[in-house]
Every structure is written in C-alpha cells, then in structure tokens.
Amino acid sequence: MLALLGAGAALAQDVPIEGRVNINLGKDSPVALVGMSTGDSHSSSRGAALVLDLHMALTLRNTGASRIHGVALRVVSQEITVGGKGSVSIPSLNIGLGESFPIRIDMQLMRPTQVAGGPLVDVNLDGVLFEDLSCYGPDRLSSCRTLTAWDLEAQRDREHFKHILAQAGPKGLRQAMLDSIGRQSARPQLDVRVLRAPAVTSAALGPVHTEQFAFLDFPDSPLQPLDGWAQVAGNEARSPRIQVRNRSAQTIKYVELGWLVSDPGGQQYLAASLPASDPALYLPAGKTARVEQDTALRFTRAGQPVSIQGAVGFVSRVQFADGKLWVPSRADLERDSLVKVLPASAEEQRLNDLYLKRGLDALVQELKKN
Amino acid sequence: MKHPDQETLALHAGGDLGPIARWRARRHLARCAQCREEVAGFDQYRQLLPSLDDSQDVHWSRLAAEMKANIRLGLAAGECVSVAGPIWSGARVGVALASVAVLLATGVVLEHPGPTVARETGVVVQATADGVQVREGGQSMGLMHSGTNKEAVTYQVGAQGSVEARYVDAETGYVTVNKVDVE
Numbered sequence: 001m002l003a004l005l006g007a008g009a010a011l012a013q014d015v016p017i018e019g020r021v022n023i024n025l026g027k028d029s030p031v032a033l034v035g036m037s038t039g040d041s042h043s044s045s046r047g048a049a050l051v052l053d054l055h056m057a058l059t060l061r062n063t064g065a066s067r068i069h070g071v072a073l074r075v076v077s078q079e080i081t082v083g084g085k086g087s088v089s090i091p092s093l094n095i096g097l098g099e100s101f102p103i104r105i106d107m108q109l110m111r112p113t114q115v116a117g118g119p120l121v122d123v124n125l126d127g128v129l130f131e132d133l134s135c136y137g138p139d140r141l142s143s144c145r146t147l148t149a150w151d152l153e154a155q156r157d158r159e160h161f162k163h164i165l166a167q168a169g170p171k172g173l174r175q176a177m178l179d180s181i182g183r184q185s186a187r188p189q190l191d192v193r194v195l196r197a198p199a200v201t202s203a204a205l206g207p208v209h210t211e212q213f214a215f216l217d218f219p220d221s222p223l224q225p226l227d228g229w230a231q232v233a234g235n236e237a238r239s240p241r242i243q244v245r246n247r248s249a250q251t252i253k254y255v256e257l258g259w260l261v262s263d264p265g266g267q268q269y270l271a272a273s274l275p276a277s278d279p280a281l282y283l284p285a286g287k288t289a290r291v292e293q294d295t296a297l298r299f300t301r302a303g304q305p306v307s308i309q310g311a312v313g314f315v316s317r318v319q320f321a322d323g324k325l326w327v328p329s330r331a332d333l334e335r336d337s338l339v340k341v342l343p344a345s346a347e348e349q350r351l352n353d354l355y356l357k358r359g360l361d362a363l364v365q366e367l368k369k370n
Numbered sequence: 371m372k373h374p375d376q377e378t379l380a381l382h383a384g385g386d387l388g389p390i391a392r393w394r395a396r397r398h399l400a401r402c403a404q405c406r407e408e409v410a411g412f413d414q415y416r417q418l419l420p421s422l423d424d425s426q427d428v429h430w431s432r433l434a435a436e437m438k439a440n441i442r443l444g445l446a447a448g449e450c451v452s453v454a455g456p457i458w459s460g461a462r463v464g465v466a467l468a469s470v471a472v473l474l475a476t477g478v479v480l481e482h483p484g485p486t487v488a489r490e491t492g493v494v495v496q497a498t499a500d501g502v503q504v505r506e507g508g509q510s511m512g513l514m515h516s517g518t519n520k521e522a523v524t525y526q527v528g529a530q531g532s533v534e535a536r537y538v539d540a541e542t543g544y545v546t547v548n549k550v551d552v553e
Contacts, residue, residue: 083504083506086548086549087548088547089546089547090544092544093544102541102542102544103546106548185521189525192496192527193494193496194494194529195494196494196495240529271527271529272527273526273527274529293529295531346536346547349524350544353522353538354543
C-alpha cells in the first residue's frame with residue numbers, strides 16, 4: 001500500500017524534461033543546432049494527462065548559402081487531440097552566412113500519460129525563408145507562404161519608412177514612428193473566440209440574421225470581392241461566405257481576406273482573417289470562387305458581449321500558381337484608413353520596438369541596411 | 371310615438387313622480403289612449419290592495435320587527451368572525467409589498483434582458499491574458515509570451531480556427547509569432 005501511495009506521489013511531482021526533447025531540423029538543413037537550453041521546462045501529471053510546460057531556448061546557425069529572413073518551427077507533443085501542438089515563427093530576420101540566432105519556445109502542451117517512452121516533445125523545422133524568397137522545409141503548416149507574405153510586408157514597410165527618412169529626414173522619421181506607435185496603442189481591439197464547427201447558433205444569442213459584406217476594393221488587387229454574407233446573432237458571427245473573381249491574368253491558388261466588424265456605435269475592429277477553405281484552390285483568370293469557413297466567432301470587450309452590426313471585407317493575401325504572392329500596398333492601407341484598424345506588420349512592430357529601446361539613431365542605421 | 375315605460379306609468383298612477391316627469395307623463399297621456407288604459411289598470415290594482423291586506427291574516431308590523439331582528443343578528447355574527455386588528459398592518463403589509471416588488475422586478479428583467487452567455491461546445495481557440503489557448507472539453511493547450519509586456523502583444527484570429535500572438539521578444543529582440551491552429 002505504501003509503495004502504491006509513493007508511486008502516486010511521484011507521478012504528481014514535477015518532472016524535468018531535459019533529455020526528452022527531440023530537435024529535428026531535417027536533412028541538408030540550412031540551419032544547424034548549436035545550443036539548446038530547456039531552462040525551467042518541466043512536466044506534471046493532471047488527471048490522465050501530462051502537462052508539458054516548455055520554456056526553451058534554441059540557438060541555430062545559418063549553414064546555408066543565403067541570408068535567412070524567417071524561420072518556422074512546429075512543436076508537437078502529440079498529434080491526435082487538441083492541445084498537442086503549436087508553432088513558433090520568427091519573421092523579419094536578416095541572418096548572414098555562419099551567423100547564429102536564438103529562438104525561444106514558451107508553450108504549454110498536453111499529452112496522455114499512457115504514452116510511454118520516446119521524447120516528450122518534438123521540435124521540427126517547418127520552413128526557412130531566404131532573402132530571395134526561396135524556401136526550405138517540409139512546410140506542413142504552409143510556413144513558406146506565411147513567411148513570404150510577412151517578408152513582402154516587411155519590404156513594403158521598410159520602404160515606407162526609408163522614403164520618409166529620405167524626404168523628411170530623422171525628424172520626419174521620428175514623427176512617423178510616434179504616429180505608428182500611437183496608432184497601435186489606440187487601435188480598437190475585441191477579444192475573439194473561434195469555435196470550430198458548432199452545430200447551431202445558441203438560442204441564448206438571440207435571432208439570427210444575414211449580414212451582407214461591404215467591400216474595400218483595392219485597385220491593384222488581383223482579386224475582386226463580389227458578394228458575401230455571414231450569419232450574425234448577437235455577438236456571434238458564423239459561416240462567412242464571400243464570392244471573389246480573379247481579375248488578374250494569372251491563375252490563383254490561395255486567397256485570404258480580412259474581415260472587419262462594427263459595434264453598435266459604428267467603431268470598426270479587425271475580426272479575423274478569412275482564408276479559403278479549399279487547400280486545392282485553382283482559380284484561373286476571370287473565374288470566380290467562394291471563400292468560406294464553417295466556424296463561429298464570438299466577440300467580447302472587457303468580458304461583455306459586443307453585438308455585431310456590420311461586416312466589411314478586403315483582400316489581404318493572394319498567392320499565384322507560380323508561388324508568387326500579392327499583399328496590399330501601403331497606399332491601399334492608408335487610402336481606406338485600414339492602418340488605424342489593422343495591426344502593424346511584423347517589421348513595423350520591430351522598428352517601433354527598436355526606436356523605443358535604442359532610439360532614433362539606431363533606427364536610422366537599421367533602415368540604411370539593405 | 372315613444373311610450374313611457376311601465377315603471378313610470380305605475381309611479382304616475384300612485385302620484386309618486388317628480389314634477390318634470392309628471393308633466394311629461396301627463397303630456398303623453400293626453401295624446402295616448404293605450405297608456406291611459408295602462409294607468410287606469412294600475413289605479414284599479416291600487417284600489418284592490420287595502421282589501422287584500424284585510425283579507426290576509428298577516429301581521430305586517432310583527433313580520434317587519436322579525437326581519438329587522440334577523441338583519442341585526444346577521445350583522446352581529448359578522449363582527450364576531452372578523453379579525454380584531456386592522457387589515458393592512460404588520461407582516462401582511464410586508465408580504466404584499468414584497469410580492470409587488472418581485473412582480474415589478476420580474477417585469478423589468480423580462481422587458482430588458484441582460485447579455486446572455488451562450489454555452490461553448492467543441493474546440494475553442496482564444497487569446498487569454500497569458501497567451502493563446504486552445505481547449506476542448508477538459509483539455510487545453512497554451513502558447514505563452516512570458517517576459518513581454520502584454521499590451522505589446524498583437525493577436526490575430528484566423529476564421530479557420532487559429533489564433534496567433536505576435537510580439538517582440540524582450541531577450542532576443544526578434545519578432546516572435548506563436549500560433550495555434552486546430553486544423
């Protein structure tokens with residue numbers, strides 16, 4: 001009996017995970033692992049599950065032939081049920097040949113206690129983006145497309161601030177940074193919960209009505225939104241559907257739209273991105289397709305439900321059959337005041353942080369780099 | 371021609387109408403033989419009544435005294451079964467006021483229902499104070515952004531069932547994107 005009690009107590013204790021993490025960077029990887037610290041990562045039992053509290057730091061070295069602009073890692077404790085995997089990506093990198101860079105992983109995963117033996121966690125390289133926008137990796141999470149889109153946004157926003165520096169000098173750049181930081185802190189935000197494929201809208205939310213989308217149509221967008229709607233009940237919007245037409249000369253294989261909603265006071269918020277659900281989308285020039293998702297979004301602010309009064313859509317990302325991507329231009333975003341509603345790009349966020357922590361001179365030096 | 375009703379004609383026969391009603395009745399009777407016959411009939415009944423009283427062996431004054439006594443007895447019995455104290459006092463008033471308050475409160479709630487919280491089933495992805503969380507039933511998984519000012523974290527939701535948290539890592543200085551995708 002005492003032995004059983006002792007075993008139970010031992011199971012409930014925190015267990016270090018050092019030595020039970022598998023790092024898989026792939027064959028011929030352009031990055032090599034040069035250091036790893038599991039820090040105070042640990043595992044503990046919770047009922048029939050093992051909770052893995054990860055606080056790890058990896059150090060990778062660029063061993064490839066090109067500068068690295070982004071890296072995505074897939075972190076997995078188990079594939080079967082919810083709570084077993086996530087990803088960590090680092091965009092806006094500029095890592096030269098032979099240079100090392102750190103990646104932190106702060107994550108809590110769960111796995112059944114019955115699964116015995118083997119590593120507790122697998123960290124897999126999913127994608128590495130190079131400066132020429134070529135990509136390496138198994139790409140199970142479509143990391144190459146995401147990293148490429150982030151890189152295009154980074155180029156766009158670096159050019160924007162470089163242009164300001166050239167036109168208005170450091171003083172103008174400082175003002176642009178302050179404006180950017182002010183916009184981000186004043187940006188209206190809602191708490192959004194995504195419910196995967198709920199059967200029906202809860203009766204507690206009130207009557208359901210069909211909310212038609214209005215659209216911001218960017219002139220240079222290869223895709224034209226035509227018509228769309230979502231089912232709205234109280235603070236829940238579900239099953240959005242948007243009809244789009246390829247008005248470019250190239251075939252499109254991926255589409256993503258931005259979705260704004262309004263509260264009863266007319267304040268707009270970014271609700272979600274709306275990617276095409278069809279992974280094998282093939283949209284030739286001049287043809288139409290429907291972008292749809294069977295999920296429900298619930299909106300709250302400070303814990304209180306926010307009723308949805310309007311929906312606006314805009315094209316935010318398009319990938320052509322040849323792999324090239326389109327993202328909205330800075331002019332597109334500023335023309336329709338989207339910069340006030342959308343979060344700053346990863347690069348703009350990094351430049352803001354650089355200015356705040358290291359000052360204007362460091363920012364100017366950063367923008368002078370290629 | 372509109373005829374006076376039977377009551378009016380009977381009262382007129384007995385001389386019990388008021389001055390105006392009597393004038394109107396006389397005016398009508400001067401032109402209406404039918405109503406004059408009715409009044410004459412009432413007069414005959416009136417003349418017969420005293421003889422009926424004499425012919426019946428009924429002691430009207432005694433009967434009246436008995437009826438009066440029974441009415442007083444009934445009133446006295448009613449006072450015996452009534453509550454001694456006032457009706458609107460003490461606990462009764464409290465109960466009545468409480469009932470009215472409950473009724474009013476129910477009406478206000480039904481007229482202005484508060485925000486309802488719908489039950490969430492299936493897989494839920496959301497941003498929390500510490501990061502991004504996925505949960506289904508009793509299981510949950512979190513992506514955290516420790517060591518970072520929470521106000522500096524940007525969340526983005528994917529309608530397909532994903533949430534990402536983007537922030538500048540305080541230690542590395544790199545933008546870090548943590549993402550949970552339930553697909």
